[in-house]
Amino acid sequence: MGLRSINLPGIGTKYELETEKNDLIAIFFLKSGNIQMYTLPHDTPKPSVVEFSPGEARRLGTILSGAIMEADRESVEIAFSALSDLRISVHTFVIRKKMAGHSLEDLQVRAKTGVTIIAVSRGDKNVINPPPDFVFQVGDAVVAIGETDQLKKFEREILVE
Amino acid sequence: MEGIVLALFVCLILALITKRLSLPSIPFYILAGLLLGQSGLQLVASDSVSQFLTQLGLLFLLFFLGLEIKPDRIWHNQSRILQSGLIDLQINGLIGFLAAYALGFSLFDSVIVAAAFFISSTAMAVTSLIENKKLLMRESETIVWLMIFEDIVLIIFLAFIGTSTEHPLIILAKILVVLGMIIAITHYGKRYIISVLKRDDELPVLLTFSAVLGIAALAVSIGIPESFMVIAFGTILGTIDPIAFELHSRPFKDVFLVVFFVFFGISVDIFAGGVSIPAIIAVSLVAIGSKFLSGIAIGKVIHKSTFSGVEIWSNTIGRGEFSIAIAALYGSAAVSGTIAAMVIVTSIVGAFLAKYSQTMQNAMMKLKKVVPVTPVPAPAGEE
Numbered sequence: 365m366g367l368r369s370i371n372l373p374g375i376g377t378k379y380e381l382e383t384e385k386n387d388l389i390a391i392f393f394l395k396s397g398n399i400q401m402y403t404l405p406h407d408t409p410k411p412s413v414v415e416f417s418p419g420e421a422r423r424l425g426t427i428l429s430g431a432i433m434e435a436d437r438e439s440v441e442i443a444f445s446a447l448s449d450l451r452i453s454v455h456t457f458v459i460r461k462k463m464a465g466h467s468l469e470d471l472q473v474r475a476k477t478g479v480t481i482i483a484v485s486r487g488d489k490n491v492i493n494p495p496p497d498f499v500f501q502v503g504d505a506v507v508a509i510g511e512t513d514q515l516k517k518f519e520r521e522i523l524v525e
Numbered sequence: 526m527e528g529i530v531l532a533l534f535v536c537l538i539l540a541l542i543t544k545r546l547s548l549p550s551i552p553f554y555i556l557a558g559l560l561l562g563q564s565g566l567q568l569v570a571s572d573s574v575s576q577f578l579t580q581l582g583l584l585f586l587l588f589f590l591g592l593e594i595k596p597d598r599i600w601h602n603q604s605r606i607l608q609s610g611l612i613d614l615q616i617n618g619l620i621g622f623l624a625a626y627a628l629g630f631s632l633f634d635s636v637i638v639a640a641a642f643f644i645s646s647t648a649m650a651v652t653s654l655i656e657n658k659k660l661l662m663r664e665s666e667t668i669v670w671l672m673i674f675e676d677i678v679l680i681i682f683l684a685f686i687g688t689s690t691e692h693p694l695i696i697l698a699k700i701l702v703v704l705g706m707i708i709a710i711t712h713y714g715k716r717y718i719i720s721v722l723k724r725d726d727e728l729p730v731l732l733t734f735s736a737v738l739g740i741a742a743l744a745v746s747i748g749i750p751e752s753f754m755v756i757a758f759g760t761i762l763g764t765i766d767p768i769a770f771e772l773h774s775r776p777f778k779d780v781f782l783v784v785f786f787v788f789f790g791i792s793v794d795i796f797a798g799g800v801s802i803p804a805i806i807a808v809s810l811v812a813i814g815s816k817f818l819s820g821i822a823i824g825k826v827i828h829k830s831t832f833s834g835v836e837i838w839s840n841t842i843g844r845g846e847f848s849i850a851i852a853a854l855y856g857s858a859a860v861s862g863t864i865a866a867m868v869i870v871t872s873i874v875g876a877f878l879a880k881y882s883q884t885m886q887n888a889m890m891k892l893k894k895v896v897p898v899t900p901v902p903a904p905a906g907e908e
Contacts, residue, residue: 372669373593374651375660392660402661413658 454482455515457523459504469496471522479510479518528569529578532561532787540783547656549649549876551786551845552869558790559865571792575784581738582785583850585778587683587752588737590647590676590847591759592767599677602670609667609823610674613841616822617643620815625863628804634860640682641852641864642812646845647672649872653840653879664836667827671841679847684753686855691748699749707740707761715765722769733773736762752854782846789849795862805863809870816842816871832886839882842875844868 368380376394383389386406393399399421404411416424442452463471474480484491484498485505491498500506508515535557543550561569571579599606621642625635650672654665684700685693711718722729740758744751762770795805817838824834845868852864878885 370666371598372660372666373595373598373673374647375655375669378660388661390661394655396655400655400658400660402658404661411661413661415658 451511452509453512453515454507454509457506457508457519459500459502459506460523461502463500463523464502465499467497467499468494473518473522477510477518477522478514479508481506481508483507526574528572529575529784532558532569532791533784535561536783536787549646549652549843549845549872551646551649551849552872554783554786555790555849555865555869558787559793559795560790561787562791563794564790564796564862569791571788575788575791578781578784579788579853581777582781582783583752583853584737584741584755585774586782586785586846586850587755588759588774589771589778590680591756591761592763592771594673594676594680594756594760595763596760599673605667605827606670606674606677609671609827610678612822612826613671613674613819614643614678616819617815620811620818624808624811628808628863630860634857636686637851637855637860638808638863640679641844641848641856641867642815644675644679644844644847644851645672645816645841646843646847646872646875647676649843649845649875650840653843653876657880657882659836659840662836663828664824664833664840667823667833668837668840671823671837676847679851680753680756682851683750683756683854686750696749699747700754703743703747703749703754704757704761707758711761711765718765719769722766722773729769729773733770734777737774752850785853786846786849789853789861790865793861793865794858795866805866806870808863809867812844812867812871813842813874832889835886835889836882839875839878839885842878843872845872 366382370378370380372378372392374395376392379391379393381389381391388402388404388406388411390402390404390411391399392402397418399416399418400413401416402411402413442454468481481494482492483506484494484500485507486501486503508518510518536554539553539557540550543553559565563570618639621639622635624642625638626632630638650668654660654668659665718732721732737755737758740754741751744754759770820836820838820841821831821834823837824830824832827833844864848864848868852861856864
C-alpha cells in the first residue's frame with residue numbers, strides 16, 4: 365500500500381493511496397481548508413467524490429481509526445508509535461441510574477477497572493479532573509481514559525445496571 | 526464617490542448570483558462595468574478615487590501571483606511545465622497575434638492582444654477543477670502546471686514590456702539592485718518580520734499593505750516596471766511566510782480587484798476603438814478555437830489522448846484576471862474593448878464547457894464509437 369503526496373500550486377496538497385486490491389483513494393487538502401476525497405475502485409471508470417469540512421474530516425478519521433462512535437458516546441484512540449506502540453483510548457459515557465448519587469471514591473472506578481475519569485460535563489458546565497468526592501447525576505457525560513479492555517470492563521461492571 | 530458605491534453594490538448582487546449558480550464572477554463584473562459606464566448607461570465615470578482603488582486591485586492581484594510562485598518547486602518540475610507550456614505559448618501566441626494583426630491593430634497592440642489571448646485565467650481553471658470535482662483526473666496536474674507556465678510568461682512579459690525610454694541594461698541593473706536590497710532586508714530581518722506578522726493588532730495588515738504600495742511607489746519613482754517588482758516582491762516574501770501574507774493582503778485583493786474589474790468595464794468604450802462588433806465576436810471565437818488546438822496538441826503529446834485534450838481545452842478556455850491586467854496596463858482603447866469582450870465570451874463559454882466536459886467526451890465517444898477509456902489517475906511524485 366503506497367502513499368504518495370504532492371503539492372499542487374493554487375490547489376493544495378494531494379495524498380494518494382493505493383490499496384492492495386488496486387483501488388485508489390486520493391485526498392486533497394484544499395487551500396480553502398476543505399478536504400476533497402476521491403475514491404476510484406480498480407474496475408470503475410469514474411471516481412466518486414465527497415467534500416468535507418475540517419471537522420467532518422476529523423470525525424471520519426476517528427471512525428476509520430477503529431474507535432466506536434455513536435451520537436452520545438464518542439471515542440478516540442491515540443497511538444504513540446514511538447513508545448512501543450502505546451495505545452490509549454479516550455471514551456465518553458453518559459451516566460445512568462446505577463452510578464448516580466455515588467461519588468468517585470465509593471465507586472472505586474480506578475481500583476476496580478483501571479479507568480480514569482478525567483472530565484465530567486453536566487449541562488453546560490465542565491469539570492476537569494473531578495475530585496474523589498464528586499457525586500454523579502443521571503445524564504452527566506464523563507470522559508474516561510484507559511486501555512480498550514479497561515474501558516469495556518468499566519462499561520460492563522460499573523456503568524451498566 | 527457615489528459612482529463607486531453604486532458599482533460596488535451592483536457587483537455585490539452579481540457576486541451573490543454568480544456564486545449561487547457557480548459561474549465565474551469576473552465576466553459579470555466587467556459586463557456590469559460596460560453597462561454602467563461609457564459604453565452603456567453612462568451612470569458611472571472613473572475619477573481619481575476610483576483610479577487609485579483600481580490600481581490597488583491590480584497591485585494586490587500581482588502581489589498574490591508572486592506569493593504563489595515557488596521558484597524551487599518550478600525548478601523541480603521544469604520538464605513537465607515546459608513541454609505543455611511551450612505548445613500552449615506557440616499556438617495561442619501566434620494565433621492571437623495573427624488575429625489581432627488581421628483586424629488592423631498596430632504591431633505593439635497585436636503583441637498585447639496576443640499576450641491577453643494566450644494567458645488563461647488561473648483562478649477560473651483552479652475553481653473549475655475543484656468545483657467540478659476533477660482533481661483526480663490525470664489532466665488536472667497538467668492544467669495546474671500549464672497555469673504556472675502561463676504565469677511565468679506573464680511575469681517575463683511584464684518585466685520587458687515597459688514604456689520606459691531608458692537603456693534596457695540600466696533598467697536591469699536597477700531591478701537587480703532593488704531585488705538585492707529586498708532579499709537582504711527579508712533575509713536579515715526575517716525573524717523580526719515573522720514576529721510582526723504574528724501580532725494580532727493592526728501591525729501585520731499595515732505592514733503588508735504599506736510594503737506592497739511602497740515597492741510599487743519605489744519602482745515608479747526610479748523608473749522600473751512596477752508590476753514586475755510587485756510580483757517579485759511577493760515571491761521573495763513567499764519564502765518567509767506565504768500564508769500570513771496571503772491572509773493579511775486577501776481583503777485588499779478581494780475588494781479592490783472587484784473595483785478593478787468593474788471600473789475596467791466602466792472606462793472601456795467598446796464602440797470607440799474602430800473595431801466592429803462582429804470582429805470582436807470573431808476574435809472571441811478564435812480565442813476559444815486556438816485553446817482547442819493547443820489543448821488537443823497537449824493532450825496528444827502528454828497523455829496520448831484526444832479526450833485528454835478536450836478536458837484540458839475545456840478548463841483553459843476562460844481568459845480572465847491577467848488578460849484584463851495586461852489590457853489595463855498597456856492596452857489602447859481599441860485593444861481594451863477587444864480584450865474585455867474576449868474575456869467575457871471565453872470565461873462564460875469556458876465555465877459551461879468545463880462543467881459539461883464529461884458529457885461532451887461521452888458524446889464524442891458515441892460519435893466515434895470507441896470503447897470508453899478508463900481515466901488513469903495522475904501519478905503523484907514525492908515532494
